[in-house]
Structure formats: C-alpha cells, structure tokens
Amino acid sequence: MIIEPTLEQLRTGDSEAYTKIYEAYRSSFIGFARKYELSDDDILDIYQDSIVKLYENVMSGKLSTLTSSIKTYLFSIGKFKIYEHLRYAKKQVTGDELDFKVETVEQAHFEETTLSERQIALRRHFETLGERCKMLLTCFYLKGMSLKDIQEVEQYENINTVKAAKSRCMKQLKEKMIP
Amino acid sequence: MYEAVKRKNDPLVMNREELVEAYFAGRLSEDEARQLSDALQRDAAFAEEFEVEKDLQAALIDQSKADLKSTLVNLETEKFNKNQKSTGLKLWRYAVAAILIIGLSLFGALFIGNQSTPEELYAENFEPYRNIIAPVVRGEHAEGLLEKSFALYERGDYDQAEKDFSKLYEATGDGYLLFYRGNALLALGRTEEAITLFKSHQETRDNFYYKSRWYLALAYLKLDKKADAISILEEIVANNSYNAEKAAQLLKELD
Numbered sequence: 001m002i003i004e005p006t007l008e009q010l011r012t013g014d015s016e017a018y019t020k021i022y023e024a025y026r027s028s029f030i031g032f033a034r035k036y037e038l039s040d041d042d043i044l045d046i047y048q049d050s051i052v053k054l055y056e057n058v059m060s061g062k063l064s065t066l067t068s069s070i071k072t073y074l075f076s077i078g079k080f081k082i083y084e085h086l087r088y089a090k091k092q093v094t095g096d097e098l099d100f101k102v103e104t105v106e107q108a109h110f111e112e113t114t115l116s117e118r119q120i121a122l123r124r125h126f127e128t129l130g131e132r133c134k135m136l137l138t139c140f141y142l143k144g145m146s147l148k149d150i151q152e153v154e155q156y157e158n159i160n161t162v163k164a165a166k167s168r169c170m171k172q173l174k175e176k177m178i179p
Numbered sequence: 180m181y182e183a184v185k186r187k188n189d190p191l192v193m194n195r196e197e198l199v200e201a202y203f204a205g206r207l208s209e210d211e212a213r214q215l216s217d218a219l220q221r222d223a224a225f226a227e228e229f230e231v232e233k234d235l236q237a238a239l240i241d242q243s244k245a246d247l248k249s250t251l252v253n254l255e256t257e258k259f260n261k262n263q264k265s266t267g268l269k270l271w272r273y274a275v276a277a278i279l280i281i282g283l284s285l286f287g288a289l290f291i292g293n294q295s296t297p298e299e300l301y302a303e304n305f306e307p308y309r310n311i312i313a314p315v316v317r318g319e320h321a322e323g324l325l326e327k328s329f330a331l332y333e334r335g336d337y338d339q340a341e342k343d344f345s346k347l348y349e350a351t352g353d354g355y356l357l358f359y360r361g362n363a364l365l366a367l368g369r370t371e372e373a374i375t376l377f378k379s380h381q382e383t384r385d386n387f388y389y390k391s392r393w394y395l396a397l398a399y400l401k402l403d404k405k406a407d408a409i410s411i412l413e414e415i416v417a418n419n420s421y422n423a424e425k426a427a428q429l430l431k432e433l434d
Contacts, residue, residue: 015247018251019254022251022254023258045421049248051251052248055244056240061205088309112312113241114312114325115238115241117350117351118231118234121351122235122238123238123241124352126238126242138239141232141239142240145204146200147200163196173235
C-alpha cells in the first residue's frame with residue numbers, strides 16, 4: 001500500500017498521480033488476474049483500461065467521494081472489466097466466481113461510455129480552435145481550475161479578461177457546430 | 180467587484196457563473212447543487228448552455244483518456260519490459276514455452292514435416308477484436324445505429340456491420356470505426372480493403388493504435404506479404420505493445 005493521492009490531487013488530472021497508482025498496484029493486479037484464463041497482454045490491457053476508467057470517473061465527477069481506498073475502487077473496476085472480458089470471450093463465468101456483486105450502484109459507472117453525436121462533433125471542432133482557446137477551455141472544463149487560477153497560470157490581465165476570453169472561445173466553438 | 184460585494188452581502192447565494200465554476204471544479208456543496216438545479220429548471224436558455232458545457236467536458240475527458248492510455252502503454256514498455264523478463268517467474272514461463280516449442284516442433288517434424296504457411300498462421304491468430312464500444316445489453320433492443328452495428332458485429336454479421344460502420348464514420352468521423360470496419364473486412368476475407376482502413380486508422384493514433392498495428396500485421400500474413408508482416412511484428416515486440424507475446428511467437432514460426 002502506498003500513500004494514496006487524495007481525490008483532489010487526482011481531480012487535477014495530473015498524469016503522474018495516475019502513473020504512480022499504476023505502478024504501485026500493478027503486480028498485485030496481475031497476481032489477482034492470473035487466476036482467470038487471461039493472457040498477460042490481456043491482463044495489462046485490462047489494468048490500463050481500469051486506470052483510465054478511474055481517471056474518467058474522477059474527472060467527470062462520477063466519483064466524488066471515496067468510501068474505500070483507491071486501490072479497492074480500482075480493483076472493483078478491474079474485476080468488472082475481467083468479468084466483461086470473460087463473458088465476451090464466451091467463457092463460462094458467473095458473478096459469484098469473481099466475488100462480483102452484480103447489483104452495485106458503482107457498477108453502472110464502470111461500463112464503457114460512448115459519446116453522443118454532439119459530443120463527437122464538439123471533440124472534432126475543439127481540435128480546430130486556436131491553441132490559447134484550447135488551453136483555456138481545457139483548464140476550465142477538464143482540469144476544473146478556477147478562473148482565478150487560470151488567470152495566474154495562463155497570465156491573463158485579470159479575471160474579467162479570462163471570462164471574456166472564455167466566452168469568446170465558446171462562441172467560436174458553437175459557431176463551428178452550426179452545419 | 181460586483182460579485183465580491185454580492186457575496187459579502189449574502190454569503191449563501193452564489194451567482195450562476197460561480198455555481199458553474201464550482202460544478203466543473205467538482206466542489207459544489209449539496210446546497211449549491213440544489214441552487215444550480217433550481218436555476219437550470221427556471222431558465223431553459225441557461226440549461227441549454229450548461230448542457231453544451233457538460234458535453235464539452237465529456238468530449239475533453241474522452242480525448243484525454245486516449246492520452247493517458249498511451250502514457251501507460253509507454254510506461255509499460257519503458258519501465259516494466261526489462262524488469263519483467265528478469266523475474267524468476269517470467270524465466271520459468273519462458274523455459275516452459277521453450278520446451279513446449281521444442282516438443283511441438285519435434286512432433287511437427289515427425290508427423291507433418293513442414294512448417295505452417297503465413298496464411299495458416301493468420302487463420303490461427305485472427306479473431307475480430309472484441310466490441311468495447313457499445314456493449315450489447317442482453318434482452319434489450321439496440322437503439323441507435325452505433326449500438327445496432329456493434330450488435331451485428333458481435334453476432335458475426337460482418338457484412339452488414341461493415342456497411343454500418345462505414346455510414347457511421349461518414350457521419351461522425353470517429354477513428355475507432357475505421358478500426359472495427361477493418362476487423363469486419365478481415366473477417367469477410369476482404370483483406371486488401373482492410374489494409375487500407377487500418378492504415379488510415381493509424382493516422383489518427385487513437386486508443387486502438389497498437390491493436391490496429393497487430394491486425395495490419397495479420398492482414399499482411401493473409402496476403403503472404405511476409406516481409407511487411409515481420410517488420411510490424413518486430414515493432415510490436417520491441418514496444419511490448421498489444422499482443423507482444425503472440426507477435427514474438429509468430430516471428431519464431433515465420434523464421
């Protein structure tokens with residue numbers, strides 16, 4: 001067990017926090033997953049996808065309070081993914097074998113998400129914005145930075161300039177969305 | 180200035196801007212969450228605006244997930260590749276594998292007398308990549324074209340799935356559709372078309388990049404383009420990327 005980062009630290013999206021978790025629990029995850037009929041490549045693939053899912057749930061606010069350690073949460077994602085994988089590979093496995101509670105609330109948050117058409121279009125048009133807009137919108141909507149922090153880090157004159165820039169960027173993005 | 184004064188006068192009420200800011204920072208209190216949802220219910224224009232902002236957040240998360248995944252894949256290659264091989268367990272596994280290979284090749288030499296052709300190796304190794312995009316919920320009717328196409332794919336109706344993936348790609352431009360369409364084409368034996376698709380998919384360098392390389396190598400095997408297949412398989416082994424163990428095995432057999 002390591003000293004785990006806090007949710008707040010994870011919320012900044014700093015990839016180092018996630019790679020630290022990845023390294024810390026890698027061998028115990030592999031040990032756990034080898035009990036099932038999985039190749040090492042599949043195990044690593046599943047483990048990586050589990051970390052990515054943890055990231056997604058933290059960043060989207062689906063995981064807003066931890067009722068267990070991050071390790072326990074991460075391993076329940078992993079279990080779910082192993083279960084999905086084996087089910088897909090049509091190997092006989094029941095929830096019981098994986099000590100898997102099918103009716104947990106959390107589980108709904110472990111499914112792969114798909115983007116809506118509008119989200120896909122937003123992602124595509126976002127890429128065509130200027131660098132400064134991309135940076136500003138990423139800070140605000142992805143990293144959850146306050147306008148004040150953005151002003152300091154990105155060196156805007158004052159908060160009002162940040163606000164004005166932000167609404168200008170959003171306006172540009174929305175105009176691109178009109179077919 | 181105005182906001183500061185307002186907050187001083189009534190510390191319990193945040194304005195909309197502040198509520199939205201706190202929402203995306205993930206630090207709304209329960210009370211503030213209620214205020215935000217009240218404001219959204221009262222004002223349709225504000226609600227629509229907020230929906231776009233949430234969609235943008237989802238789009239940005241999706242993008243950065245792909246980045247994190249490649250960071251982890253690289254970390255695995257750089258940091259664990261060597262360590263892994265030096266552990267006793269791994270060596271032991273290699274020893275067993277080596278004995279098996281020797282055993283099997285002796286067996287093969289005795290009874291068959293020749294090695295597998297690239298096409299046979301393709302057939303032994305090809306399995307369409309599993310659907311991780313739109314999980315098929317048992318007993319529920321698929322709704323959108325995306326869900327329908329992936330349900331067809333899972334069922335093995337590659338012909339229709341391939342057509343639908345193509346339509347979806349036209350509409351969305353989403354890279355992973357090229358990857359899955361390539362898989363469907365491979366399954367249908369339309370190998371040359373599959374190769375074109377994997378190549379254009381790889382330009383997007385998304386989450387499926389390394390998987391796409393593996394399937395491109397298989398496609399080359401199918402066409403008996405040994406040199407092309409080998410160079411990609413070697414790259415997969417060197418990067419320890421998707422299916423590196425299988426790639427190493429294939430290289431041995433192609434030797």
